[in-house]
Amino acid sequence: MNTKLKYRHELKFMINRHQYFVIRQKLKSIVEQDSHVGPTGEYHIRSLYFDDINNTALHEKLGGIRDRSKYRIRIYNNSDKLIHFEKKIKFNDFIAKLKEPLTRDMHDSIISGNYEVLNIPDRPLLQELYYEMRNNLLRPKVIVDYAREPYVCPRGNVRITFDKELRTGLNSTNIFDESLNSIPAIDDNLIILEVKFDEYIPEYIRVALQLEGLNQQSASKYVICRKYLKTNIWEDY
Template structure:
């Protein structure tokens, strides 16, 4: 484990609409809304995930490899005011994230396969991405699109999110397309609940979530969207 990174626990669950209504109602009376959420309590996330010529990230996840990384560009509310290239690191039961801001111009270049702009020696993550794209042919694979309802609890630094309407889009150049019509990649009755925390979850949060009775799942949104495209004959692994 890299001691310079901040690792956190991450638990994922599928919840149905009924479970979501019960848990979210409880949380509203116990914890705060995320400050970045709109008046509706939500915001929109769209990520462009990358993989190399061998689809390493996909196959490692499907093969149950515990220690692995994923690369993605992430935007919010389909705007170009905040763009990050992120590296998500999985180590045993912990996760960490490293990110670097991108300009819209840099992002547009990357989406069409021009990555020389990442060759910035004093930006380690961008240099890593540059070498991955140059030597391992790291390239955009799928757009992952959803609406997030986030809650935060300062005790234990717990973050609980409900990710709704998971959708998949294939064409990387449409990352900023507000008229993009991605296709649903999950049953419309299911919502992904994620619980992230540092050292512990307070007992009153555990009681509200009732995690023991939920359907724990391990499939990443990236894998779900890639598999959805394959099963619908749009893509070959």
């Protein structure tokens, strides 16, 4: 465990639309919306996930390996004003995230196969990505696309998000394609509820979320979306 990282708890639940409306109504009177939301109370997230030649991130998740990591490029609202290359780390029941900003030119170079733009010694995450791409053939695998409705509470540093309309891009790694050919990855009635916190969840939030009545799930958007690729990655399972 890297003690220099900020590790947090993360709970995930798959809920239906009725549960969403009930929980959201209770939350709105006790927590604030994230300041980055637009007029609809949401923002759009599009991520391009990477995996190596052995599909290590995919198989470790499917195999129930507790300590694992995955890489992705993430943008918001289909804009190139903020582009991050991220590494999400899971250790036991904790998560942490490392990220580095990319310029649009750097992004385009990476997608075109020019990984030298990542060879920057004083930026460790980019250097790690450069190594993974050169030695383990880390490559773009799938686009994950959804709308996020986020709420925050400073007590316990709690962040609650409803991720809706999960879609995946078919056979494309162009996250800036406004006409991306995407399809629903889960039933439209389902929403992914995520709860992240540092040490504790205040009791009044726990009650509003109805956590005692929800079944915690390992809802990996990456794994859900990978099943739509033409290549049959499930043949060994």
